[in-house]
Amino acid sequence: TQLLEQSPQFLSIQEGENLTVYCNSSSVFSSLQWYRQEPGEGPVLLVTVVTGGEVKKLKRLTFQFGDARKDSSLHITAAQPGDTGLYLCAGGGGATNKLIFGTGTLLAVQP
Amino acid sequence: DAGITQSPRHKVTETGTPVTLRCHQTENHRYMYWYRQDPGHGLRLIHYSYGVKDTDKGEVSDGYSVSRSKTEDFLLTLESATSSQTSVYFCAISEIGFRVGNTIYFGEGSWLTVV
Numbered sequence: 001t002q003l004l005e006q007s008p009q010f011l012s013i014q015e016g017e018n019l020t021v022y023c024n025s026s027s028v029f030s031s032l033q034w035y036r037q038e039p040g041e042g043p044v045l046l047v048t049v050v051t052g053g054e055v056k057k058l059k060r061l062t063f064q065f066g067d068a069r070k071d072s073s074l075h076i077t078a079a080q081p082g083d084t085g086l087y088l089c090a091g092g093g094g095a096t097n098k099l100i101f102g103t104g105t106l107l108a109v110q111p
Numbered sequence: 112d113a114g115i116t117q118s119p120r121h122k123v124t125e126t127g128t129p130v131t132l133r134c135h136q137t138e139n140h141r142y143m144y145w146y147r148q149d150p151g152h153g154l155r156l157i158h159y160s161y162g163v164k165d166t167d168k169g170e171v172s173d174g175y176s177v178s179r180s181k182t183e184d185f186l187l188t189l190e191s192a193t194s195s196q197t198s199v200y201f202c203a204i205s206e207i208g209f210r211v212g213n214t215i216y217f218g219e220g221s222w223l224t225v226v
Binding site for chain 2: 045103
């Protein structure tokens with residue numbers, strides 16, 4: 001069974017702090033996506049990375065795909081309360097050829 | 112926002128009763144999916160469809176069936192609900208299925224409680 005483990009599971013920080021969320025697997029994926037989900041809503045795609053070592057930036061968010069395409073990280077600079085939500089990674093093109101979601105990281109940014 | 116409507120949004124049902132969740136899309140996307148979301152498990156694929164009357168199982172399909180008689184509608188049925196099926200169910204749609212670069216759009220979710 002393919003698994004994507006995210007760490008930490010929960011993170012509560014103050015506005016202005018930096019943070020990094022990790023997404024790890026023993027499986028190789030062709031692509032890695034990150035989603036953000038707000039309470040009472042469905043996940044919304046933030047970014048897709050497809051090349052080992054690829055780095056993408058979305059304003060204060062930086063996403064990196066591991067060189068071996070087994071892991072990814074999401075770094076947020078100067079977090080704001082609007083960044084609060086559940087962050088999910090999802091790997092595509094693995095052994096099952098389905099999109100496999102990670103366990104999620106719940107982020108709370110206190111003003 | 113992608114045009115995805117799930118109904119009902121909230122439902123409480125008794126163990127052993129049948130339940131049907133409906134997903135309606137206005138985007139004319141070929142692929143439709145049903146996921147369930149549970150704490151500590153992220154989102155898990157139940158079933159998906161790649162066209163009218165074309166469906167396949169996901170990773171947690173036991174106890175669930177689906178039907179797609181029209182492009183815009185994808186139904187998820189729990190034939191005999193159990194407490195382990197208490198969850199939040201998300202419908203999703205996409206144009207190109209499980210391929211690199213695919214974008215999946217999610218509905219707002221259906222909260223199901225089985226008592």
